[in-house]
Amino acid sequence: MTERRPRTYSTKAIVIGQRDYVDSARIITILSPEFGKREIVARGLLKPKSRLAGHLEPGTYCQLEIAVGRNLDIIREAQTIEMFREARSDLQSLTIFLYALDLADKFSLEDTGGELFNPLLTVIQRIAGGYPHSVSIRSFEFELLDSSGFRPVLDQCIHCGSDVPAEDAVWSPTDGGVVLKQCLDNVQRVSSISSRALKVLRAYQEWDFDQLVTIAVDSSLELELSSVMHDLMKTVLERELKSANLVEEVRWWQVSNDHVTKPN
Amino acid sequence: MGTESESERYLISGSRETKSPITRLVNSFHSLPGIGPRSAQRLAYHILRSPDALARELAESLIEVKENIVLCRDCQNLTVDVLCLVCMDSSRDSTVVCVVEEPLDVTAIERTGDFTGLYHVLHGVISPRMGIGPEDIKIQELLSRVHAPTSNIAEVIVATNPSTEGEATAMYLSRIIQDAGTKVTRLARGLSTGSDLEYADIDTLGRALQNRHVM
Known part of the structure; x- marks a missing residue:
């Protein structure tokens, strides 16, 4: 006799997004350690008296009771474990928070990506916990790139394999790393990268988080790092990332208040 | 009818007769939000069985809506004229924009009868995951309105939904509008009428406590 599939299951998960469905129902996208990324229906979510709505906002870490459905599974109960209110308290934190959720979504396919749950939870906790946003999100980006097989090459020339001094490096997001100036003819798209930025990126790739928070990163360097990494993430994902654009726009507002010239 | 059911399946697949008017109608209904293939078939066959007048009225209404409904020049709400009824009403308080x-x-806010100011419709909310950035909704139009030399707007009430994307949009608007020196307020948040504390989420309950008032 074959074993019957259970009709309900429970899991802890992070809500990474919502979209419209029929009537007041919405489709919730969750990332769970056991099931990876999964789309589930939440009925009546748009009704004012919905008991689920407040527990299923994007970025909420929650405990879910789910009923197996014919096409999509259905959320029966939801209980917030952590809402990360601090990460939603100001525009800069919130945009980085949304960017982290967007990356987790784009780097995982349906029913895969369970291994991204802990890195996502960690980065959200760090954003909410007051750690430097730049370090938190760069570490997360490197974890995503490593786990998906797109680890950038930052020490050797991606064309000839020679060691690349930070001062002689040119950045190629399409080829996924740095290239020596004499090898420029052999790579597709290149952009400049300062030696300071490259040294910090190398540290982000190799060092532990506790060591990374000790690195002093000023506003202009932070903008350059953000621009380089966002370009790389868009190239790897082969799509525009509106969340990255929003992070840069809001960060630029902050920096412009400090009278720093915007890099071209 | 067995033959009809087979015909329906045959038509929705569109493999042999993609240009059939019924197939086109079924597929048109199916392209609407919330209408699945079965509902699309039911609607299409309902239209077929209905009097001609119903089909004609439906078709004319669809064309009329697409041809005559435009966005209000000021508030971006849907209207048939250059300005919508609210913007044309000189008795409304033009110093407050919701x-x-x-x-x-x-419509929902008008039903309360408590708001006498003007509106601005964004036609969406900043939702980076869904590919919607600030440039994709009517934020620039709002800024032009607030910054216009003739503007007498003293307060902008941000009434986006109390969701994560709604909050992000509210914070974004607050940041860019306050630069112009205009007061920006946000709808209060807390428990809804008839709700139960036991089932309230942390955020809602926390905000209800923060926004408590003296009785």
Whole structure:
């Protein structure tokens, strides 16, 4: 006799997004350690008296009771474990928070990506916990790139394999790393990268988080790092990332208040 | 009818007769939000069985809506004239503008009868995951309105939904509008009428406590 599939299951998960469905129902996208990324229906979510709505906002870490459905599974109960209110308290934190959720979504396919749950939870906790946003999100980006097989090459020339001094490096997001100036003819798209930025990126790739928070990163360097990494993430994902654009726009507002010239 | 059911399946697949008017009608209904293939078939066959007048009225209404409904020059709400009825009403308080996500939100606020100012409809909310950035909704139009030399707007009430994207949009608007020296306020948040504390989420309950008032 074959074993019957259970009709309900429970899991802890992070809500990474919502979209419209029929009537007041919405489709919730969750990332769970056991099931990876999964789309589930939440009925009546748009009704004012919905008991689920407040527990299923994007970025909420929650405990879910789910009923197996014919096409999509259905959320029966939801209980917030952590809402990360601090990460939603100001525009800069919130945009980085949304960017982290967007990356987790784009780097995982349906029913895969369970291994991204802990890195996502960690980065959200760090954003909410007051750690430097730049370090938190760069570490997360490197974890995503490593786990998906797109680890950038930052020490050797991606064309000839020679060691690349930070001062002689040119950045190629399409080829996924740095290239020596004499090898420029052999790579597709290149952009400049300062030696300071490259040294910090190398540290982000190799060092532990506790060591990374000790690195002093000023506003202009932070903008350059953000621009380089966002370009790389868009190239790897082969799509525009509106969340990255929003992070840069809001960060630029902050920096412009400090009278720093915007890099071209 | 067995033959009809087979015909329906045959038509929705469109493999042999993609240009059939019924197939086109079924597929048109199916392209609407919330209408699945079965519902699309039911609607299409309902139209077929209905009097000609119903089909004609439906078709004319669809064309009329697409041809005659435009966005209000000022508030971006749906209208048939250059300005909508609210913007044309000189008795409304033009110093207060309430910013909402969708045209239906205007109707919801109007139903309260408590708001006498003007509106601005964003037609969406900043939702980076869904590919919607600030440039994709009517934020620039709102800024032009607030910054216009003739503007007497003293307060902008941000009434986007109390969701994560709604909050992000509200914070974004607050940041860019306050630069112009205009007061920006946000709708209060807390427990809804008839709700139960036991089932309230942390955020809602926390905000209800923060926004408590003396009785």
